[in-house]
Amino acid sequence: MPADRDVTAQLNARGDVAVVVPAAGAGVRLGPGAPKALRLLDGEPLLVHAVRRLAAAASVRMIVVAAPPADVDAVLTLLTPVAPVTVVAGGADRQESVAAALAAVPDDVPIVLVHDAARCLTPPSVVERVAAAVRDGADAVIPVLPVVDTIKEVDAGETVLGTVDRAVLRAVQTPQGFRAPVLRAAHAAAADSHTDDAGAVEKLGTPVRCVPGSDLALKITRPIDLALATHLLTLPDPDAPQAAPPGA
Numbered sequence: 121m122p123a124d125r126d127v128t129a130q131l132n133a134r135g136d137v138a139v140v141v142p143a144a145g146a147g148v149r150l151g152p153g154a155p156k157a158l159r160l161l162d163g164e165p166l167l168v169h170a171v172r173r174l175a176a177a178a179s180v181r182m183i184v185v186a187a188p189p190a191d192v193d194a195v196l197t198l199l200t201p202v203a204p205v206t207v208v209a210g211g212a213d214r215q216e217s218v219a220a221a222l223a224a225v226p227d228d229v230p231i232v233l234v235h236d237a238a239r240c241l242t243p244p245s246v247v248e249r250v251a252a253a254v255r256d257g258a259d260a261v262i263p264v265l266p267v268v269d270t271i272k273e274v275d276a277g278e279t280v281l282g283t284v285d286r287a288v289l290r291a292v293q294t295p296q297g298f299r300a301p302v303l304r305a306a307h308a309a310a311a312d313s314h315t316d317d318a319g320a321v322e323k324l325g326t327p328v329r330c331v332p333g334s335d336l337a338l339k340i341t342r343p344i345d346l347a348l349a350t351h352l353l354t355l356p357d358p359d360a361p362q363a364a365p366p367g368a
């Protein structure tokens with residue numbers, strides 16, 4: 121039974137979205153240090169940046185964070201000034217962490233989004249775009265970007281087998297959005313591991329719809345991503361209202 125805290129925490133009572141935030145990873149590829157979600161970007165933990173942006177999305181009713189098991193109380197203390205959250209203990213891999221957080225989402229929330237804490241600069245507009253597509257009738261929705269590199273398939277000896285047609289490829293981000301029963305069924309049926317939640321839904325034969333992602337939704341994985349994110353924070357907020365042109 122996972123530990124959990126503040127299971128009634130709510131943001132916007134009229135919102136129809138619960139966001140599940142897997143944040144229990146170690147961050148091995150980032151190098152030695154605290155669990156990745158607790159490492160600092162511009163003086164604040166990645167998780168604080170992520171939750172602040174989720175809480176700014178009007179559709180979001182509740183946020184459930186899967187934290188490193190040893191840090192459940194510390195994460196609740198950290199996030200309480202940022203937004204009302206529920207915090208549960210994460211699992212051994214991302215899939216287990218998502219399942220633990222999903223278990224804390226009440227059955228009356230119709231839409232569930234799954235969002236990596238590591239994609240901590242994702243703007244609220246992407247959250248709303250994904251939620252809107254689910255509300256519009258899709259069972260499952262993923263934010264994507266076109267692939268900009270040429271992609272080669274290789275064999276075990278690193279010899280090229282062929283060039284993949286990148287026009288049919290997409291780089292997949294989070295938040296990924298689902299009708300809640302679809303996500304629950306996919307997790308219940310998942311026999312093997314999947315690197316994203318839409319992958320489990322695909323295995324059920326359920327169509328997954330793509331919507332545009334954002335360069336700001338990059339996943340902080342390696343040290344260079346932290347450097348890039350530090351620079352991205354200096355750019356204008358893409359969701360800020362545009363100033364009216366002179367004379368308008």
Ligand SMILES: Nc1ccn([C@@H]2O[C@H](COP(=O)(O)OP(=O)(O)OP(=O)(O)O)[C@@H](O)[C@H]2O)c(=O)n1
Nearest residue numbers: 142143144145146147148149212213217237238
């Ligand atoms: N046991 C785990 C592993 C990962 N995650 C979360 O899943 C998201 C995507 O994972 P990734 O970016 O690969 O994070 P890490 O697993 O921490 O990275 P690494 O493989 O470098 O350790 C992150 O927000 C991470 O905290 C999680 O909740 N529980």
Ligand SMILES: C[C@](O)(CO)[C@H](O)COP(=O)(O)O
Nearest residue numbers: 214236292293294315316339
């Ligand atoms: C869910 C995800 O962010 C979509 O791109 C990605 O699959 C996570 O993969 P990771 O290996 O756990 O970082």
